[in-house]
Amino acid sequence: MGDKVLMKGNEAIAEAAIKAGCRYFFGYPITPQSELPAYLARKFPEVGGVFLQAESEVAAINMVYGAAGAGARVLTSSSSPGVSLKAEGISYMAGAELPAVIINIMRGGPGLGSIQPSQSDYFQATKGMAHGDFRLCVLAPSSVQEAVDLTMEAFEIADRYRNPVMIVGDGMIGQMMEPVEFKKEVDPEKLPQKEWATDGAKGREKNVITSLFLDPADLEKHNWKLKGKYDRMEENEVRYETYNLDDVDTVIVAYGTTARIAISAIELAAEEGIKVGLIRPISLYPFPYDIIKKTAADVKNFLAVEMSTGQMVEDVRLAVEGQKPVYFYGRPGGMVPSPEEIVEKVKKIGGGSR
């Protein structure tokens, strides 16, 4: 620990799960996240972990449900089409208040789409994962190091709220290699006991894990209880980073890999005397509305940049509340925007002053 090692994003996330004290993985193969399960299949035996390749994503997420309900720290990973299949199980987990970490290394869609990097699952992850009134905590790293740190934190957040947490990366985060450091190591034996878990009712009343509340008054109560958790998340789990916000005309809002490209664009623009800053949401839910709203007073306009046809831009508009124009630039389908394209767009919306 403490030493920097060069790792591929997918493998680094897997190692971060081990370091977070996770010893259970259930998943189904899909590109571009395949290195993650392969890493755990190799490494888990060394630390007494259980790796199981399920017959489908549907089965995998329900194995996660069972293991989480049995009190374990548990991980699954997939990519966009696979996450759609897991959606049913994720809804049940939110309803039954089960903690787990779900990795989505997003690829282009809809349907089978492509296997290239994309950010087209923003709506799914933050708004409409599946049926029912629930939220996931959604974290979006923009470097391999941040993917490691957020994965470790995700397990803590999941346990804190008894709610699934999703890490969304695009194929780029999963595939690129960067030096990383694992800052701590959690001993799974020393994790606090989960009193609500189903691990055999010895010397206590039975525990039941369920998302069924037949009496509407009970379900309403349960829904408000869940809402209370999401409110606490909105209070405590907002994460973002700002870059170059002083005295700028345009603020780019971008997350994940796109935010790194945006920084290159900002530097490129600066060479031409165009003043651009960046707000990078790290938590997509809860979304950092406040900092965007606050910034609106001091800038001419906002530009949301995404690898999609425009999803997060809706949250940027909600945050700005009409104070300033909000523009969008996106490359969907597995295409990646270039810094030059972004600078062109900044010029076009007229926010940058020379």
Add this chain to the structure above:
Amino acid sequence: MKLIAGYPDSLTDKPFHYCPGCTHGIIHRLVAEVIDELEIKEETIGIAPVGCSVLAYEYFDFDMQEAAHGRAPAIATGIKRVHPDKVVFTYQGDGDLASIGTAEIVHAANRGEKITTIFVNNAIYGMTGGQMAPTSLLEQKTTTSPFGRDKNKEGYPIKMSEMLTELDGSSYIARVSVHDPKHIRQAKRAIKKAFNTQINGEGFAMVEVLSTCPTNWGLNPLAAIEWLKENMISTYPLGDLKSSGEVD
């Protein structure tokens, strides 16, 4: 004086919600008695399905998880992998296990998961109001096969137990019925054997229990028992279909 019968410890005192003449209550009781006799109540985690027995977790007095439709064997797999020393069982109906959950049961059995499955087959969807099940008999009338199940349109009654015997991972597969006291006793023996198969660390064990649905069959409870005896057993023969012979 020795107590030879009583209310099982492993059942709560909540009255069953099942229809008059439905055999779920008998099967719940058999499972509870077996768990009591094996003294594993504090070691057992059950998984309830979606279907008429969705509320099984209110009746069994030990740790329970409620599954999404058909997914109980996957959930059982997750629990058992975390707690290999505990006893894990699923309780599933025919829509749950033989239709929407076919993949999950087949692969749990094929992996030789050391879990026990109680598969209640009453040849119809009960909770949703009497639709055709994959186990419905040929010519059986249901709300979605109003002219009778036609093999040319809806295929054949699926024989899950026979299918699962073919998998190397399954250790004990039996089909029983609960239409009379003699068969109820046989059913209990099979259920006990299925739990012992798991406790002994062998592979997957399943007991298919032929059951009645008077409400959706449109019969009174006695006529339903007769209908099961006369019609179901010829399609679904009873007995141990696969047994390692190592446990009773």
